[in-house]
Amino acid sequence: MNQTLSATDRNNHALAMGRRVLEIEAAAVAALALRLGDEFKAAVALILETHGRVIVSGLGKSGHVARKIAATLASTGTPAYFVHAAEAVHGDLGMITHGDVLVALSNSGENDELLTIVPLVKRLGGRLIAITGNAASSLAQAADVHLDARVDQEACPLNLAPTASTTAALALGDALAVALLDARGFGEEDFARSHPGGALGRKLLTHVSDVMQTNVPSVIMAQPVPIALSAMTQGGMGMVVVYADAASTGTNANAAPVGIFTDGDLRRAMARLGDLRTIAVSDVMTPNPRSIEARRLAVEAVEMMEMHKVNQLLVVDDQGRLCGALNMHDLFRAKVV
Known part of the structure; x- marks a missing residue:
């Protein structure tokens, strides 16, 4: 940005940029809601039917999102944990067992580490739900269920830094967790038992x-x-x-x-x-x-x-x-x- 701008102009530009980011990311989530359909229903059914756990994996920014999705699932009645994709190919794959469901996140759908562990997970009898921004990608094609998290553009003005795409993936993970919560009949008392240290836990568990x-x-x-x-x-x-x-x-x-x-x-x-x-x-x-x-x-x-x-x-x-x-x-x- 031009360094000769006044402080007021710089502040106004920053405000405009912030609003633009929020508008782009809000539009990405809104478009995601319109695309939600049979694949989402299939993903919910697949997780409900499994006798194992849900393993959520990703790398880079997708890895951070995957960790949060795993935490949300676990706290809302779906046993889940996060496995780092890079660590999985160096021993952590042993944490995945027969009957588990792998939820793999990659915006491109071409992440080498994830593609390496997918056939190994399937050989163990696991199922794959892929969340990507590319339905034609290798990861999407290998998945039992593909959830489309594509966005028209990133909020980054260079259209490079993962921004709108990570927001969309995170929102999709929340949608999955809440749909599962509702399907399981997970209520306030169940939530309190998994959050005994929180305000709700104290209210619902203290006699x-x-x-x-x-x-x-x-x-x-x-x-x-x-x-x-x-x-x-x-x-x-x-x-x-x-x-x-x-x-x-x-x-x-x-x-x-x-x-x-x-x-x-x-x-x-x-x-x-x-x-x-x-x-x-x-x-x-x-x-x-x-x-x-x-x-x-x-x-x-x-x-x-x-x-x-x-x-x-x-x-x-x-x-x-x-x-x-x-x-x-x-x-x-x-x-x-």
Whole structure:
């Protein structure tokens, strides 16, 4: 570009170039969608029918795309891994076994390393899906299924650097993975199991029992508010469980709590009654407190709290006995919220 251009002109030119790249690549993907047909259906069916795994391979920029496609397949319910085409001819071919499906990426379809391993894969009883930009290429002709990823032009102004072609191949790989996901009935819980460290994993795999507190402060309903306030402060949960009598207190007790006394109850009682030193907890508690089973998902506790506008829930076992308590801070700490 002419170095005599002003800074403003250079910036405007860069912006125009960026927009041109996005427009070319968007057009390439849009054209790809229009061409999708029977070959795509055959590729999906071939992978669904296999009893092996999906091996995705490529070289150079196609290798980077292949690695990402393998990762997407694996995380969406299709066992898959990446094999570098150059490494395959030097020993890694042993990772491919009978019944596997090889998805080979090459824009030209004439990559020597891929063409070297194709007959070996077929000899092992593997099947080949080729993603190329040339339906007449050697790789496309050798494939059981060929997916056409050709583009009219690269986004590179020299029409040389793989840009639109790699975008099209990547989009085609995503289309394949999502179509397989849908065909397998792969749902949110399946996705969470393969992403246990992510936000969705935490929401769908964390149970109330994983985040509840078991050392729950409690008082007797006849005791005065100051005793309840002291127990609440020591417990650090912003609440205290209220029982009918001393014989029924404690987690896993046979008698259920008769109420709960929270920070909110305290503020409301002070506004209404003023001096609470001689007031029994039973006069200011919330009776019949809301509870949730320990086996339920923590995200369900969040929904219940939001629906009923409460910050605490008692946790019960399958027999309805108190086994813990939960407040919104526990859920924040567990990153469920």
